[in-house]
Structures are given as C-alpha cells and as structure tokens.
Amino acid sequence: MKRSSVSKATLGRLPKYLGFLKGISDKYISSAAIARDLSLGEVQVRKDLSSVSGRGKPKIGYLKSDLISSIEKCLGNNTLTNAVLVGAGKLGKALLDYRGFEEYGVKIIAGFDSNEAIVNEKENILPMSEFEDFCKKENVHIGIIAVGEGSAQGVCDLMLKNKIKAIWNFAPCKLKIPDDIIFVQENLALSLAYLNNQLSNNF
Amino acid sequence: MKRSSVSKATLGRLPKYLGFLKGISDKYISSAAIARDLSLGEVQVRKDLSSVSGRGKPKIGYLKSDLISSIEKCLGNNTLTNAVLVGAGKLGKALLDYRGFEEYGVKIIAGFDSNEAIVNEKENILPMSEFEDFCKKENVHIGIIAVGEGSAQGVCDLMLKNKIKAIWNFAPCKLKIPDDIIFVQENLALSLAYLNNQLSNNF
Structure with a gap:
C-alpha cells in the first residue's frame, strides 16, 4: 500500500x-x-x-x-470522486452548498437525512431509505458524517457496509473504524480553542 | 510576548x-x-x-x-471569550448553532449580516449597522468571517478597527492582517482533498 x-x-x-x-x-x-x-x-x-x-x-x-x-x-481533477453526506442539518446543508470542493477533485453528489421534513429532492437531500440503493448505483467512495454524536457510529457502519472507503466525520465522537479505511476527524471547535489560547497568552 | x-x-x-x-x-x-x-x-x-x-x-x-x-x-473555561460572527448564511448559521465551542472557552454571542432578510433577533443575528456599537458595548475579542470572498477584507478591516484581536476566516481568500493579530485560515475543502488524495494512492 x-x-x-x-x-x-x-x-x-x-x-x-x-x-x-x-x-x-x-x-x-x-x-x-x-x-x-x-x-x-x-x-x-x-x-x-x-x-x-x-x-x-x-x-x-x-x-x-x-x-x-x-x-x-x-488533485484528482480529471475524475471527480463522488461523495455523499449524511445529516442535512445546518452544517450538512452548508457543506452541500459549498462550491469549493470540486476544485479539489471531490463532488458531494447527494445528502441524506432520516428526518422526512428535511428531505428535498431539488436540493439533492434524499431520505435515508434510499441510501443503500444510491451507493450501489453511483460510484461513491467518500462518506461525510454530519449527524449528531448518538447516530454517528451507525451511519459510519452503514457507509462501510456500502463500500465507502474514506470517512470525514464532523460528529464530536470517536468512531470504530477498520485500519484500511481512510479517516479524517473534523473538530471546528479546535481552531477557536487555538485562537483563544493564543489570545490569553498574548494579551 | x-x-x-x-x-x-x-x-x-x-x-x-x-x-x-x-x-x-x-x-x-x-x-x-x-x-x-x-x-x-x-x-x-x-x-x-x-x-x-x-x-x-x-x-x-x-x-x-x-x-x-x-x-x-x-481552555479559558473560567472566563468565556466573546466572539462575533459576520455572514449568517448556511455556514454562519451552522457555526452560530454549534454548542461545542463553550467547552473550549469561546462563546459566539452574536452573528451579523448585511442582508436584512436574514436578520433575526431571536436567533441573535443582527444587522451590520449595529456591529460597531455592539463591539464597543460587549467585550469582543474574536471575529469569525463567514462571508464571501469579495466582502471578507472589508469585514476583517471593520473587525480590527473595533479592537478584535483574533480572526478566524472561512472565506477562501488571503487577508491583509497586521502581524500582531492572531489568525487562523479555515479551508474545509482541504480535508476532503486529503481524503481524496489518500484514496487515489491506496485503491
């Protein structure tokens, strides 16, 4: 490897x-x-x-x-890698809306949510019940987890079961993930914590 | 220092x-x-x-x-550092909504937007016209920029003028900032680019 x-x-x-x-x-x-x-x-x-x-x-x-x-x-520009996102709350929607990812070779082709009220085909937010079929049909390699802490492991397991090879986790919790899966844990609070720590040491 | x-x-x-x-x-x-x-x-x-x-x-x-x-x-837990956010679009709202920052000693006490349709006092999203007075009254040390590329430098200058000492920038552009200001440039696309790069080298 x-x-x-x-x-x-x-x-x-x-x-x-x-x-x-x-x-x-x-x-x-x-x-x-x-x-x-x-x-x-x-x-x-x-x-x-x-x-x-x-x-x-x-x-x-x-x-x-x-x-x-x-x-x-x-950058993988020649062939965009397909990603899906689960959890279309405020953060999930912001990520779905962000146009900067394609410049780096990745396209979020759909979002999924278990809340029927959030599902919206125009915005490419589909019900969770369609997740497995969608992953089978499209060639999805990257999964983005934007659900709450309590649902993250379940979503992660579902992604791995559907042959997703790379996970980007925004939920603030540790996930059990096999060693051969590529993984990034995002923690937005850390940048703020860093600013705050620098502030208190400098002023 | x-x-x-x-x-x-x-x-x-x-x-x-x-x-x-x-x-x-x-x-x-x-x-x-x-x-x-x-x-x-x-x-x-x-x-x-x-x-x-x-x-x-x-x-x-x-x-x-x-x-x-x-x-x-x-962590600055004993005294929460006050932060404000400018640009209450999807990403800005997601940040305002996020409850994890206080654990790291920072509280986003208000968001600001120049779009009157977004202003909403219940959600703590105030009009830009109130920004300067708000910063003078509250003890604001951290500014979060969540506007588009074209407005970011103007917002940054306004923050510095109002004695903000640390900037967290989500706009995808370089900002002109004095050396004594603490600064973090956020680029969410980079995490995805990293996953994608690892994917293409491993599979």
Whole structure:
C-alpha cells in the first residue's frame, strides 16, 4: 500500500499553481518564477512541486504541460470522486452548498437525512431509505458524517457496509473504524480553542 | 510576548482529561492511570499534561485539583471569550448553532449580516449597522468571517478597527492582517482533498 507524500498544506496550494500555469504561455517554467509570481517562498514552491512531479530540469525548470497533468492527477481533477453526506442539518446543508470542493477533485453528489421534513429532492437531500440503493448505483467512495454524536457510529457502519472507503466525520465522537479505511476527524471547535489560547497568552 | 506551547492536538484532548478528572474521587492521579482509562498512549498523556501543568510528582502524579484548574485556565473555561460572527448564511448559521465551542472557552454571542432578510433577533443575528456599537458595548475579542470572498477584507478591516484581536476566516481568500493579530485560515475543502488524495494512492 503506497502512502502519498503530499501534505495537506501542499494540497492547499496546488489549485493556485494550477491556475497560474494555465494562465501563462511559456513552454517551460521554473519554481523560482512561480514563487515570484505567486508571492510564495521559493523553497516552499520547489518542495511542493517536487512532491507532486519530481524535480524540474536544472536551469530550465518544468515542462509546463507535464506539471499541469501531475497537479491535476494529484488533485484528482480529471475524475471527480463522488461523495455523499449524511445529516442535512445546518452544517450538512452548508457543506452541500459549498462550491469549493470540486476544485479539489471531490463532488458531494447527494445528502441524506432520516428526518422526512428535511428531505428535498431539488436540493439533492434524499431520505435515508434510499441510501443503500444510491451507493450501489453511483460510484461513491467518500462518506461525510454530519449527524449528531448518538447516530454517528451507525451511519459510519452503514457507509462501510456500502463500500465507502474514506470517512470525514464532523460528529464530536470517536468512531470504530477498520485500519484500511481512510479517516479524517473534523473538530471546528479546535481552531477557536487555538485562537483563544493564543489570545490569553498574548494579551 | 509569551507564546503558548500548547498544540492544537493537545488542546483537542484537554476537555477529555477535564471530564475524566471531574468524575473521579482520588486526590492524586498519575498520567499512566489517565492514559489507561481514556485508552490513550501514556507518552502522549504525559506530554499533554506537562505542557499544561508541568510535571507531576514522581510516583504520586498530579494533585487533581491543581490539574483541573490548570486545564481550565488553558481552555479559558473560567472566563468565556466573546466572539462575533459576520455572514449568517448556511455556514454562519451552522457555526452560530454549534454548542461545542463553550467547552473550549469561546462563546459566539452574536452573528451579523448585511442582508436584512436574514436578520433575526431571536436567533441573535443582527444587522451590520449595529456591529460597531455592539463591539464597543460587549467585550469582543474574536471575529469569525463567514462571508464571501469579495466582502471578507472589508469585514476583517471593520473587525480590527473595533479592537478584535483574533480572526478566524472561512472565506477562501488571503487577508491583509497586521502581524500582531492572531489568525487562523479555515479551508474545509482541504480535508476532503486529503481524503481524496489518500484514496487515489491506496485503491
């Protein structure tokens, strides 16, 4: 099993590089020129690009077309990965509504909720009873859990049963998950806690 | 200016320690016992606690009451820090609605929006025209930006003008901010990008 060496911070800069590369006419481009144009550190740009596309040629840099396709491959831009979300409360709706995910190669193709009053086909919020059939029909690889703490493990188990391979959990609880499943635990409160901790140490 | 040595990861575990400590009757407690009860690594617990409260006594551990007050101080639990949010769209409402922030010492006391149709005093969403007076009256230290890219810098400038010292930005854009302001840029898409990148390298 090959683990990727691309960090979250690097991933965050890739769309910026991509936008820049697509806007220039040069055939070759150096990391120094990219750093200058995007006001980034040269060392950082060199490190980012080498983790995605190996080293450029000395004194020439990267063949632009190669670099673009390496970045696109890394971001999965060529083939959007399908994600589904369970729990269409305020947070779930905000995530369904967010248009920035496709830039990073992921599309949330539907939300699901057990509350019939929230179900709304126009907004792509479907009843839980359709979850299994939907996952079978569509090629869903990523599951987003935006339900409360009490329902999260059940939703997670259902996702894994339906061949979802990666889980993004917003519920504030530990989940039992097999080792081969890719997992990110989101905790929005942590950013605020960090700000608050820094505040009390600085002022 | 003293910088805190408490990492985000440690901050994330502090409420767990606090809950555990408040639930036991012992006068002294060792990091080994805490690790065992919370299914955490002993080295990690020792590191977490020493960054918050120094080292425990050899063979005895920590005086529980001291440890509790150190953790509470670090989380700012004794005095909630007031935060305001600007931009009460779906994401903004989800944040206003979230009850987990107080556990980390922060309270979002009001949201603001320039769209009159969204303003709703019952839900604590006030018109932008009241922002400056509100900040003057209440003791607001943290500002959360949940507006679109185009309005973010203006909102940020307004927050700084009103003596807000820490900014949490959800708008997907770089902000011009003085060095002495504490700042966290949130990018939810990055977690999804990370999952996707790991998926494409593992399956």
